[in-house]
Amino acid sequence: MKKQNDNQIRKTGLGARASRRLSNTIVYIILIAITIIWLFPFVGIVLESFKTETKMQTPYLFPKEFGFDHYVRLFKETDFLKWFINTGIMGVATALLQTIFILSMSYVLSRLRFKGRKGLMNFMLILGMFPGFLTMILIYKVFSDFGLTEGMAPLGLIIVYFASSGMGYYVSKGFFDTIPKSLDEAARVDGATRFQVFYKVIMPLSKPIVIYTILMGFMAPWGDFMMASYLIHENSAGMNVAVGMYEWLSRTNLNTYYTMFCAAGVIVAIPVVTVFLLLQKYYVEGVTGGAVKG
Amino acid sequence: MKRLSDLEYLKLNKFQAFIYNFKLFLCAIPLFFKNIGLAIVSFFKNAVLGIGGEFAEIGRTFKNGNWAVKLSFLIFGFGNLYYGQILRGILFLLFEIVFIGYMVVPSGGIYWLSKGNWFKTGSTIGTVQGKFEYDMIYDTDVWVPGDDSVKVLLYGLLTIIFIVAFVYTWRLQVKQCTICMDITAKGKKVRSGKDDMKSLLDDQFHKTLLALPLAGILAFTVLPIIYMVLIAFTSYDAAHDGYSNLFSWVGLEHFNELFDFSAGGLGATFGEILSWTLMWAFFATFTNYFLGMFVAIMINKKGIKIKKFWRTVLVMTIAIPQFVSLLYVSKLFTTSGLIGRALDQIPFIYEWRTANSFVSLWDSPVVSKILLIVINIWIGIPYIMLMATGILMNIPQDLYESSKIDGASSVQQFTKITLPYMLFVTGPYLLTSFVGNLNNFNVIYLLSGGNPIKGTAGGASVGYTDLLITWLFKMTLGSTESKYYMASLIGIMVFLVVAVLSLIIYNIIPSTKNEEDYK
Numbered sequence: 172m173k174k175q176n177d178n179q180i181r182k183t184g185l186g187a188r189a190s191r192r193l194s195n196t197i198v199y200i201i202l203i204a205i206t207i208i209w210l211f212p213f214v215g216i217v218l219e220s221f222k223t224e225t226k227m228q229t230p231y232l233f234p235k236e237f238g239f240d241h242y243v244r245l246f247k248e249t250d251f252l253k254w255f256i257n258t259g260i261m262g263v264a265t266a267l268l269q270t271i272f273i274l275s276m277s278y279v280l281s282r283l284r285f286k287g288r289k290g291l292m293n294f295m296l297i298l299g300m301f302p303g304f305l306t307m308i309l310i311y312k313v314f315s316d317f318g319l320t321e322g323m324a325p326l327g328l329i330i331v332y333f334a335s336s337g338m339g340y341y342v343s344k345g346f347f348d349t350i351p352k353s354l355d356e357a358a359r360v361d362g363a364t365r366f367q368v369f370y371k372v373i374m375p376l377s378k379p380i381v382i383y384t385i386l387m388g389f390m391a392p393w394g395d396f397m398m399a400s401y402l403i404h405e406n407s408a409g410m411n412v413a414v415g416m417y418e419w420l421s422r423t424n425l426n427t428y429y430t431m432f433c434a435a436g437v438i439v440a441i442p443v444v445t446v447f448l449l450l451q452k453y454y455v456e457g458v459t460g461g462a463v464k465g
Numbered sequence: 466m467k468r469l470s471d472l473e474y475l476k477l478n479k480f481q482a483f484i485y486n487f488k489l490f491l492c493a494i495p496l497f498f499k500n501i502g503l504a505i506v507s508f509f510k511n512a513v514l515g516i517g518g519e520f521a522e523i524g525r526t527f528k529n530g531n532w533a534v535k536l537s538f539l540i541f542g543f544g545n546l547y548y549g550q551i552l553r554g555i556l557f558l559l560f561e562i563v564f565i566g567y568m569v570v571p572s573g574g575i576y577w578l579s580k581g582n583w584f585k586t587g588s589t590i591g592t593v594q595g596k597f598e599y600d601m602i603y604d605t606d607v608w609v610p611g612d613d614s615v616k617v618l619l620y621g622l623l624t625i626i627f628i629v630a631f632v633y634t635w636r637l638q639v640k641q642c643t644i645c646m647d648i649t650a651k652g653k654k655v656r657s658g659k660d661d662m663k664s665l666l667d668d669q670f671h672k673t674l675l676a677l678p679l680a681g682i683l684a685f686t687v688l689p690i691i692y693m694v695l696i697a698f699t700s701y702d703a704a705h706d707g708y709s710n711l712f713s714w715v716g717l718e719h720f721n722e723l724f725d726f727s728a729g730g731l732g733a734t735f736g737e738i739l740s741w742t743l744m745w746a747f748f749a750t751f752t753n754y755f756l757g758m759f760v761a762i763m764i765n766k767k768g769i770k771i772k773k774f775w776r777t778v779l780v781m782t783i784a785i786p787q788f789v790s791l792l793y794v795s796k797l798f799t800t801s802g803l804i805g806r807a808l809d810q811i812p813f814i815y816e817w818r819t820a821n822s823f824v825s826l827w828d829s830p831v832v833s834k835i836l837l838i839v840i841n842i843w844i845g846i847p848y849i850m851l852m853a854t855g856i857l858m859n860i861p862q863d864l865y866e867s868s869k870i871d872g873a874s875s876v877q878q879f880t881k882i883t884l885p886y887m888l889f890v891t892g893p894y895l896l897t898s899f900v901g902n903l904n905n906f907n908v909i910y911l912l913s914g915g916n917p918i919k920g921t922a923g924g925a926s927v928g929y930t931d932l933l934i935t936w937l938f939k940m941t942l943g944s945t946e947s948k949y950y951m952a953s954l955i956g957i958m959v960f961l962v963v964a965v966l967s968l969i970i971y972n973i974i975p976s977t978k979n980e981e982d983y984k
Contacts (some may be wrong), residue, residue: 191768198763205760206778209843212794213781215803228801272681275674283671299685300963302904305956306689308696308941308949312615334685341897349564366666366673393786397906401942413788417911420792429796436789447784451777455851460629 220434227426241434250407251435254415257325258392261332261441263412266388269334270339273384274377277340278369281347281353295338303335309402314402324402324409331398332391342457346380347373381396383457386450412439500815501968523636526643537642541635544642548649552658557638564631574627577620580612586716590614590699593709614707618699622692645733683728696953703947719950731951734922739962741834742932745909746902749841750895755843757849758887762879765852765857776854776857779847787844791911799825830929833913837930841908852894860886896970900963904934915939923955924948933959 215232222229223229223238245251279285280292310331316318319327350373358368374381392399396413416435419428447454469477469485477485527535535542542557568574582588591612600607645655656664665673698714705712726732764775782790797804800818805825809815818826827833864882873881888895909915915931924946925939933955940952 173788195766195768198766198769202769202775206775209782212790212797213785216789216793217796228796228799228803230801230803230806232803272678276678279671279674285671297680297964298682298690300900300967301690301960302937302956303686304906304934304938305693305953306686308952309619309689310685313619331685334681337682338686351728364667365670369670369674390786394788394907396788396911397938414784415540417788417792420796425796433793436793438475439789440785444781444784446778448777451780455780455855456785 185211188294210364216433216436216440219430220437222430228269241430242438245431245434245438249431250410250415251412251438253408254410254412255438257409258276258411258413258439261329261392262389264329265332265392266385269336269388269391270381270384272333272336273340273343274381276337277343278347278373280340282350282352282373283365295340299338304397304401306335307331307398309398311401320402320409321404322408324399324404324406325411328339328392328399328411332395333388336388343380343384344403346377346383346457351382365446379453379456382450382453386446386454387457389446390443426456487737494937497969519636523639526639528939530647534646536640537639541638544645548642548645548655550641550645550655550658550661552555552661553638553641557634560631560634566817567625567627568624574624576728578624580617581621582714583621584698584714584716586714589711589713591617591707591711595709610708611764612711613707614699614701614712618695618707619692622688622695626688659810660674693953693956696950697731699950702951703945715950723951723954734920734927735958738927738933738936739958741930742903743962745834745837745905745932746899748838749845749902749905749908750899752838752842752900753845753849754891754895757846758853758883760846761850761853761857762883765854776850779850782844782847787907788911791844791908794843795912797828798827798836805807827913828917830917832931833917837909837912840912841905844908847894852891854962856887856890857883859890862940896967899970903966904959904962905932906934906938910938923951933962 187391197244218232218234220241221237221239222234223236223240224234226241280288310327311320314327319330354372354376358372359365363371392411394413395411396417399411400414400417403411403414407415412435416432416439419432419435474482474485506775527538533547534546540558541561542554544554545551545557546554566573580591582590582592591614593611595611596609597606598609599605648655697719698716699712700715701712704710723731723735726736760779763769769775772807796802799805800809808826809818821829823829826836835890862884865878868878868882909930909932913928913930915928915935917930918926918928920927923936923940925936925944925948927936927939931939937952937955937959938949940955
């Protein structure tokens with residue numbers, strides 16, 4: 172009797188294990204499929220950029236011959252280096268300035284209480300419902316009077332990127348909200364001014380969100396097409412990589428520049444991916460934390 | 466409608482319960498609009514009462530104040546100076562001098578205001594039209610510049626903002642003056658300039674921190690948006706650029722044009738683009754949301770190894786600048802691209818393509834819409850996956866264990882535990898991502914460019930996959946007519962759509978208003 176019971180237990184145990192193994196196998200198959208689909212374009216771009224045979228799209232994925240022809244042509248024949256430097260400068264400058272703005276704004280809204288705080292937040296919420304691009308028409312007019320467009324567009328774009336960045340305070344406010352208020356109160360009781368609380372108590376605890384904000388600021392100019400193309404107005408000297416490389420894939424240019432686009436794409440991806448993967452931990456914290464608190 | 470008690474509700478079968486809930490929802494709609502109406506009415510009521518109260522207060526102040534207070538009605542900061550607040554007094558006085566100086570100098574505030582012909586339908590903005598005139602010296606016609614409408618409107622607007630600031634400051638310093646009077650009457654000391662500077666790092670620290678970010682927002686968002694809203698009431702386009710040709714106030718003419726549903730009017734195009742925009746935002750948000758959650762659950766499943774690897778693969782897509790991957794992927798689907806070629810090998814796809822004489826898959830309106838949504842899944846899943854992973858880890862594990870003992874299947878666990886929890890926590894995120902997708906310029910413009918082309922509307926070519934935001938973009942940059950007024954009108958429409966949707970969704974999702982709860 173006892174033996175039979177044992178057997179039964181083993182049997183059901185085995186059954187559960189088998190079904191789990193089956194479901195895990197299915198999950199593995201799906202995950203592998205996902206990996207292939209997600210990596211395909213990146214592998215594609217890299218392989219494409221090493222092809223030496225033609226400048227246009229080819230019906231096969233793997234190069235017949237590996238070479239750096241397109242990379243060499245990229246720096247010799249086009250303005251790519253200039254666009255790359257432009258974007259890099261914009262990335263660094265935006266990252267620094269934007270971080271100051273966003274952190275001040277979110278710190279105030281999260282941890283200080285003053286008259287008009289709620290009103291200010293609602294006002295910015297409503298303001299954010301207008302498409303930001305709309306502001307560019309006036310900004311272009313004014314900036315062109317100051318010489319901040321076309322060739323000097325990177326400077327103008329830095330201003331555009333960081334000036335209104337205070338409106339994007341949501342994620343870092345969510346972070347500051349999670350730091351216990353008792354810390355502030357304890358420091359205040361000990362006679363610290365609000366500035367000292369900010370500088371000596373909260374800031375040392377805020378490393379993750381500071382890095383997250385810097386990361387976001389650095390990445391924004393690399394992907395911006397809309398604002399940039401408006402200020403640049405097709406002047407090659409002031410282009411960022413997105414606007415410059417967009418033209419390469421138009422129907423008329425596609426067959427001359429396709430492989431060069433891929434080579435340039437690889438070069439553009441290197442700094443951003445490096446920075447991103449290094450700081451990935453902070454990014455994940457920002458995304459998960461910010462989303463939960465809205 | 467009669468509300469059932471909990472006990473009665475539990476007695477209903479599933480179908481009846483559904484009907485009951487549906488009825489509740491329908492009944493709530495009029496109430497919702499009633500509440501909005503009430504809110505608007507009470508807002509105006511409060512505003513009117515507030516202004517009335519303010520005037521009464523000012524009158525009282527003047528009556529009760531001593532001669533210093535009375536003089537400060539005319540001379541800014543006089544009261545502050547009188548009571549020893551030198552720093553504030555000087556700043557107020559300086560402000561007044563600068564304001565009056567700016568207003569009265571030639572080509573100052575009054576000059577710009579008078580040129581605007583504000584809201585007079587049919588009148589030009591700016592009064593002097595530039596023109597070619599014969600010049601003796603050069604013996605040819607030269608351009609004699611007149612007014613520039615863009616500048617007249619801008620400086621006019623700035624002047625109005627300046628006047629508002631002036632009135633506000635005037636009120637502020639009178640108030641401060643009375644406060645000083647009260648404090649001295651009680652025999653206490655007023656705050657000195659040194660105290661003020663100190664408090665900027667303490668009690669008034671928020672002012673220090675907010676000064677720069679708010680100035681940036683005012684100059685680069687608030688001002689341009691007010692300006693662009695005004696542009697919707699003018700005839701600003703490439704032909705009337707303000708410099709070579711003044712533009713004028715036209716009232717609501719463009720609104721009528723946009724909602725003109727007769728043949729040749731913009732109404733039909735606008736309606737089509739709006740409905741595709743909404744459809745796109747809906748599918749883009751929810752496909753990503755559910756599939757991303759699904760992927761997160763799979764990666765977090767017990768017994769799945771190298772979890773970090775699967776996650777990093779997906780996160781790579783976030784790191785690579787979107788325009789690189791999007792442009793590359795869009796070319797993969799053309800007939801000379803890898804995937805396009807592969808699909809051409811399938812006979813019925815090839816036949817369908819040639820029968821419709823499409824050069825690539827992007828030439829078919831339906832197919833390109835589907836492609837956009839599918840490729841957007843590729844873009845969006847990593848974000849949701851990351852977020853969902855964090856949230857899934859927060860769900861108490863004993864919930865799953867106890868439900869398992871009660872015999873729940875994994876599907877039941879998902880619908881009864883995981884999904885409600887996720888929906889509750891990510892409600893605000895769903896709203897922002899929906900709004901983000903309404904304005905998702907990058908994905909549409911870089912993948913399909915709004916094509917296949919349907920025709921021209923609003924002076925720009927319009928395609929089947931254009932969103933309102935890409936249409937707006939094409940009106941300003943991609944066309945020779947550059948109908949800025951129409952672009953600004955579309956911008957206002959985007960705002961209205963977003964505002965209405967946000968209001969509705971915000972009222973449906975579980976409350977997130979208790980922000981103090983997290984501390």
